[in-house]
Amino acid sequence: MQSIPDRNFDSLVTPTRLHRSLYTDPDIFELEMERIWGEAWIYIGHESQIPEPGDYFTTNINHKMPVVMIRAKDHTIHVLHNRCGHKGAKVVESRSGHVRGALRCAYHGWTYRFDGSLQKVPNEKGYEGTGIDLSDPCYSMQPLAQTSSYRGFVFATLSQSAPDLETWMGGAKACFDNLCDRAPEGEVEVAGGVLRYEHACNWKFILENLNDTMHPMVVHESIVKAAESYIATLPPEAAEQRREAEIIPPFGASYEKFEDSGITGFPFGHHYDGGKTSIHSGYAVDPDYYNAMVAAYGKERSEDILAFNTHNVLFYPSLTIKCAVQNIRVVRPISVDKFVVESWSFRLKGAPESMLQRTLLYSRLINSAMGMVGPDDLEVYRRAQEGLASSASEWVEFHRQYGKDLTQTDRIVGGGTSDLDMRTQYRAWKAYMEKSPQGHTRHA
Ligand code: FES
Ligand SMILES: [Fe+2]
Known part of the structure; x- marks a missing residue:
């Protein structure tokens, strides 16, 4: 098996040839998920799939990371990590649908607004004096690093440093x-x-x-x-x-x-x-x-x-x-x-x-x-x-x-x-x- 370079891939990709391991090596695949799929703008869905506040559509942004695209009460569109801020359960299970009021985790019932912010924790007094700060975004359903849409087509990226969507499209x-x-x-x-x-x-x-x-x-x-x-x-x-x-x-x-x-x-x-x-x-x-x-x-x-x-x-x-x-x-x-x-x-x-x-x-x-x-x-x-x-x-x-x-x-x-x-x-x-x-x- 070819060893995987860290920064210079000249040994695997030349101007006219590719090494076959690009198609067969699971370690190269994992690196692609991190460096390509973790950096590029990835297509999520179309605005017309979620016309009303509370409408949602779920997908993965790469080979496994679940996300949910949802329309908020002010009609803005959010792409959130589909992960509960409590113990990590996937919050939205079905591929698409409509939710009233708030997103609610099926495990312990934490609820989230459609922009992903934490709305309510059941029996919250148990956290008093524990030092937890429930306003910390790590306890919310966090938005992707960047979300943008062009003429109704919604993209998101895990990268803070990706250029804006239109620059990237060129x-x-x-x-x-x-x-x-x-x-x-x-x-x-x-x-x-x-x-x-x-x-x-x-x-x-x-x-x-x-x-x-x-x-x-x-x-x-x-x-x-x-x-x-x-x-x-x-x-x-x-x-x-x-x-x-x-x-x-x-x-x-x-x-x-x-x-x-x-x-x-x-x-x-x-x-x-x-x-x-x-x-x-x-x-x-x-x-x-x-x-x-x-x-x-x-x-x-x-x-x-x-x-x-x-x-x-x-x-x-x-x-x-x-x-x-x-x-x-x-x-x-x-x-x-x-x-x-x-x-x-x-x-x-x-x-x-x-x-x-x-x-x-x-x-x-x-x-x-x-x-x-x-x-x-x-x-x-x-x-x-x-x-x-x-x-x-x-x-x-x-x-x-x-x-x-x-x-x-x-x-x-x-x-x-x-x-x-x-x-x-x-x-x-x-x-x-x-x-x-x-x-x-x-x-x-
Ligand atoms: S894992 Fe979601 S409320 Fe506990
Ligand atoms: Fe073909």
Whole structure:
């Protein structure tokens, strides 16, 4: 086993190769949880999940630390450690719900206001003269070090020193704008349920796959062929079925087409593929939706919004969004060879119902564990995890178009079939692991 360096990870991550222990070593995994997941902004949830005071949503901020997002009486949103200030029990057990009055620990009944402050301790006189100071924040449900939201998307971080959320997002922030601007009312809200499924492999595989445009025509070849055969059987009047089936064939686009879509990388590990074009750009536009957009924004601005066509946008390490399809996937590691993905769908406020139906259709067809595309990816991640147990080689490579990435003011741009996405991620990985803030902006 490779020994784990404390500060300099050059022996494990080079500009073009990664040591296989990054996917297999439990000690590296624990260090990632502390140095990456403990320092980055992590996506928690969306404001629309908790519209009323007392509404809450629970999740973990890393592989095990429980947090609760809750709306207070003044409508502010708090992300609190889901841990009682008394003897440490998790206070809120269910995934989501509503609580009246106060949060109450099930063990000894300490109660907390929705901002996490301690409200009442039963039989409090037993503490008289003991020297305890119950106003000390350590006896409250403590807030995360920082909480912030951007256009309704709530993030929190365990780090006091993380830059503010918008600085951290950098140029990738424009993708949240595009997702929300696609709503005639300029806002989105969570709709439908959540698809939650476990992957038997390291959490980084899904991030590496998002802008990996060398795989779709191989991994998804069989479903693309099946969809094309099905479409060929459709009579001209089957417009609805054609509209549904048209989601699949773009996954089989040519290398040239994917190359043309480009990849754009930012500091802190964020990146997207597409921009002018993506696999979503050929979708038919619902005329009612188009008219609602023009009524809200005017023709020119509407067409600008709809022309910005990214495919997958990564906010490293916990969130990937699809602006053109209005769904997001949330990543949570569990152990070195296990993670969970949650897929959430959004309604464009002010848009016709058909747009939400398309989003839900996409989520079911592509991202569901019982879908037609996502399970292909899951299968190859599992094979990669098993293959990397082999000592035949110690390295995983990402040379494609190395040396050709172009640095611009706040971003790096390159070919759509390049490994620019991996270079972007592992620049951030190293900067976090080496505790080197300047490493995020140092260009490889
Ligand atoms: S552990 Fe919560 S009240 Fe005792
Ligand atoms: Fe894929």
